[in-house]
Amino acid sequence: MAFAPAPVRAGGSEDLATLVNTFIGTRDEGNTFPGASAPFGMIQVSPTGSHYAGWRDGDERIRGFGRSYLSGAGCWEQGGQVSVLPVTGVIGPGGDFDTRNADSFDHRKYGARYRHDPDGGQAGYYRVRLTDYGGIDVEATALARAAAERYTWAPGAATGHVLVDVGQANEKHRVIGSEIRLVGDRAVEGKVTTLSFCGGHQYATWFRIEFDRPFASFGVWGQAGGTPGARYSMESEYEPFNGAWLSFDLAGARSVTATSAISHVDLEGARANLRAEAKRDGRLLTFDAMRGAAQQAWRDALSKVRVEGGSRDDRVVFYTALYHALLQPLTGSDADGRYRGYDDAIHVADGWTYHEFFSLWDTYRSQNQLLALLEPRRARDIGRSLLAIDAQGGWLPKWGYADFDTNTMTGDPVTPFLVDLWRYGALDGREDAAWAALRRNAWEVPPLLSRSEGRAGNAGYLRDGFVVFDRTFPAKGMDVDPHNGGSATLEYALADCALAQMADALGKHDDAAALRARGGNWRNVWDPALAEPESGFTGFPRPRLADGAWFTPPTGAYSPRSHYGFHEGTAWQYQWLVPQDVPGLARAMGGRDAMARRLDAFFAYDELLADPANAARKAWVGGAYSYYGQYRYNPNNEPTMHVPTLYSLVGQPWKTATVLHAVQTLFTNAPNGVTGNDDLGTMSAFYLFGAMGFSPLMPGSGRMLLHPPRFDRVTLELEGGRRLVVKADGARSPQPRYVASVALDGKPQAATWLPVERLMQGGKLEYMLSERPDPAGWGTRKEDIPPALCAAVDPAQSR
Template sequence: MKKLVAVLAAALVPAAVVTPMAAAAPVDVLDSVNTFIGTQDEGNTFPGASAPFGMTQVSPIGSHYAGYQYTDTAIRGFGHFFLSGAGCWEQGGLVSTLPRTGTFDPGQPSTFDQTKYASPYTHDGEVGQPGYYKVHLTGYGGIDVETTATTRTGLERYTFDQSGPAHVFVNTGQANDKEPVSGSSVRIVDNRTVEGTVESQAFCGGKPYTTYFRTTFDKPFTSYGTWSPTGGTPGSRESAGGAGLRGAWLTFDNPGSVTASTAISYVDADGARRNLAAEGNRDFDRVKAATQRTWRQELSSVDITGGTSDKRTVFYTSLYHTLLQPLTGNDVDGRYRGFDNQVHRAVGWTYYQYFSLWDTYRSQNQLLALLRPGRAHDIAQSILAIHDQGGWLPRWAYANQETNTMTGDPVTPFLVDLWRFGALRGLEGQAYQALLQNSTQIPPASSPFQGRSGNESYQANGFVQYDPNFPKKGQDTDPNHGASATLEYALADCSLSIMARGLGKTKDAQALAAKGQNYRVLWDSTVTDRGFTGFPRPKVTGGDWFTPADGPYTPEGQDGFHEGTAWQYQWLTQQDIPGLVQRMGGQQATAARLDDFFAYSDLLADPAKTVREEWVTGPYNYYNQFRYNPNNEPDLHSPWMYALIGQPWKTSTVVRAAHTLFTNAPNGVTGNDDLGEMSAWYVFSALGLYPAVPGTGQFVLSAPEFAKAVVHLENGRSVVLKAGGADASQLQYVQGLRVNGVPSDRAYVSLEQLTRGSTLDFRLTTDAAKATWATGPGGAPPSPCG
């Protein structure tokens, strides 16, 4: 969601900076991660330190709403909460700390404005690795800052080039750019400790929420003071109030270096104290080593062989970004703040929070479930806890509130896939009842959740009406984007029908499968564009087709579709390929439409140029488009539509071309990374398999990017993907496949085949004429709701 286009890396920074880790094939997988990828052109990642799925992150703050961007010239501070790749403003950077030296005037309020006391820095020697970040501040006489993190704490080590007094500013009143802080407090506890609160705005216009923190230093400070909007007071131990400048400064006599440990909690001050006692106040290097060991274990769940150093870096950085979220939500004692704003306790499991479901239901969710089904079970249990405490299932859950951001029904395919992957064992009945409620009902007006706000029309008429003035409880509501919401509902209902059938609920399964075809209700066979006839078209209340006031309806317009057009959303019908093909005029006509959508002939001639000049057209440019948009989620699965209609070699063409957008550079993520979704898309597609149809457990295949990949599963078995001669620099196609030594003419494998442990041996060719593999009857997977 909320994408900006990526541009050529060479136009941004010198080549030597673009690939700071482009060395010979490294031995340590951590050396194949570049956390600066995605820190420019709205990738919105952060380069700082985090543990896998950590509650606390420590990363620099610059001039961007996501925190840091590579072209910034100054660092304002080091914050302790960040989202990776999200699209809206209000993205954290809470509890901003900055070391400095020299004198300052506490009487001037501007002295404590981080936009003014920010320090210049250099990219020379800057390091971004999993669990570790280092930068040299060139201001204040020169200061090295290193950061690392545990699950619930962040550590910074400040090493001063100059001798003499040094200060640390702890800023609670400011955070990332465009992150409103509506209230904060800070208190000097003793000569090593400060604690306080930050009340800040939740993501995408949500409600304010409170973060508690506690920071300790490994050395005592000898003097201190606090500031408020009117200026600073030396010797003051407390400052508290509403919006405005607020914080504390701490002065150390000739410290050489100082290490700070900060823990946060969403429960209370005791939570932050306990988190710090359990995970903080440790030697920096030992924490760094332990966290990097954990990262090494996580990243080594996939071993790849072959490819250039840059390609390995892109792959492992993508895997790294996928494993950052959702975030741990409970304190070390198991307590967490629920969606009823009460304190609950997770006993024997981890409560997770921050769910960007509209994005992550498409592939990030499945990648986590494949690699770590135990963690996926806790994720599912967390979603169900939201339902129990809040009364409804979420769409975009930020901390302990529903933001009602984005549209459709993403939680259904999200949870159904977790069921399909075995991550709902013991929770199947509870999950199914919550999903059925969500599918068929609407939350009461008093509920903060919107759920399927278009359900009244959808259940009665098979479509969500297009009504741009429909009231909403948050940023978005489904009737404002009625056509795309209808397609999202239908896809979700089809996935739920698979679960219903698996649970023996035959009657429900039949009804839900029928709703899975509701996209047909919006298919207007009279609409023609670019020589193709028949497109989804919004309907208004009463059932009439929507027609703009200023002219005829065009499938390239914005009306009725969320962050996309009818051209992109027409492919969000992967649950019913026979029905779609029939409406498009047959297999060849459907293929011709896909060819036009991807500019296929141009791709064959020059893949890299075509994707940048014909697919990626401009920042936030969702509308007036008829091409594939690789920057955003609605059509991410569409390359595999070729395989679903019997032309799998073209899937390989499109995927290879799309991979040119992922580079070892600050702008090397296409669009916002959306809490790991775009990165997960790359990981799956580079491996040569993709979960294109929710709920089915089917992985549709294409030419892998690496000669060999081994996916180590949690059950001790492995998936081995071999593709001798794989070369990401050219277009390649699958000529043949053996699964566990047996020839296969199917363009898909099942989840069960993978989890039992399998070897997929691809035979590749550069000659499309030889790529007849999986083009016959039975080559494509069956449609679950066809």
């Protein structure tokens, strides 16, 4: 292929930008995108195929290259707007693109077959060969607010066309209305209004595309077909074909570069973003200059963690996971600081960057903590963005998409998310505003006319100590908490305990006491008499009705493996969501030994020992959406993400090591190399913590569990020039390795955990590893385990 060579780092060290493989996660519903983006970029350029999330490995054709994508989300309406495809052929009556028929411009028909090569997806750079239309090479790169594509037609092509499709996007992303206008002989701009994300709300994207050479001819298409020489077209959802073609004379040069920018504010925002990031002295950056800047931005971001040891594939997996974790949330404010708030008004972020697209139900469990550790300035802006959403929209979001709350997912994820930001220092100076927003969220319910749902189950929860299970409860989006009363109760109780930590630190002691008591509300959905014949275990969480009765299906028997009352999971999987009171959970299960036996059954522990390389794929939940009817660990989804750490909290840290080793076998240098939806970097962040040797325990606690890392040496560059080095000789092994001892700055570390504040100071964390576990060794004493943050109290006090 006739592409520019990849840049090479001086000294022969690995180039972290080119070590990334953006094709990881593009198969088996990982839902990552292979195209180009900057860290936390507003704009992405990536192919669109027939998959609902954009492009999937194996799609037959590329329909175009869109401007907007999310990485790893599970909802089906995700971006792809303003789709551009270079082609050849005759545009005219009876031609390859028949201007008499609007459906000649249907991207499902004109999409091109393609061929990728293995290094065509790097951090900040993407390339592909379209094998139709005589062969066309496409390259893409992106900065935070502007992107560029270079199209190179095959020798012999006299005329090349560029189709700009604004009437179609991803397979299920509804374009409600669109307009396009040709400006002069080098630019196209317009607006697209779409309905997005699991039946979400409408929002607008403005765009501008500038070309590095003039059009030889042009036209637009719409419901009436194609019109040569026309400069403007506007269509609705009911006339789905809308766009423009731009034709270039290829006699002098075979390549054309298209530079684009978008905005969620207005057209001037898109223009300003393009001027600010894609031009120097009024001239467009060359493609290679932008690529150089984009990939350097990624080198700077990725170099905040350095790993040594393992194979090259191991390092590709690690840095691709870090890449995925650093893609979101997206930059939301334009180059001039303007952004569109949740009140639909225009605001200005002066001296900071507003962010948008918050997958909080996912990211509060791992990705949030990773950003707070590695990107503290970004974390401060993220926290400030959420508080701006509260101030302008009246409530904190649940799943914030662009400038509205989709209310997708359940529970109260924003509370542990913000409390962790507070714990990591990212809310310094804004604690009072954060507390006011979080307290309102924890004690109240948004009014009916508010788009926000908040804690929709609060009425019953505050009165009775549990969220009533009610499938008839009206929802403002696709999900609402009473539809999943069992899991919502567990999520609320975890959030309450997290918020209690912040309340105490701020001197709100009465509220802290009430929240700690509510942290024990998990007991109110624990049915101690619920027995499962298949496993022999007794005692599971179970949804309750408004009168307090346990829910029973028409069959007359409630199964802990059923779908009733639990969001994307079962009672088997949600029974572990009590990190605030593991001793209480153990007592409910019959004691620590009984809890450990139940964990063994959950993880198929004996099978992991017998076949550590393959057992995880055979024994655990396999499908990305196989939520229900399950009793085993689900590595594809978030509710069980923390469960491997629970072994350490019942005095068996060697089993945590075994399970995390098995988890790591699921992350590979292949298109199916992530588990389930990557969920805006959440599953990748989970892998990264496991590979680095410490993982977050309960959200809001600031506690990090220690366990064997995957690499011999991991170096983290922290704020203020501090550095944390994690050392573990012989960490990479096909067999699990177990912790024999730990030292921090040369001093023995007997406890299985450390406060994150200590890790943030930097230093040297050194593991001595063993090939065999010691059931009486490191981390097995009760004093080695962190105390419960919200130990269970009498149920009468938890209302």
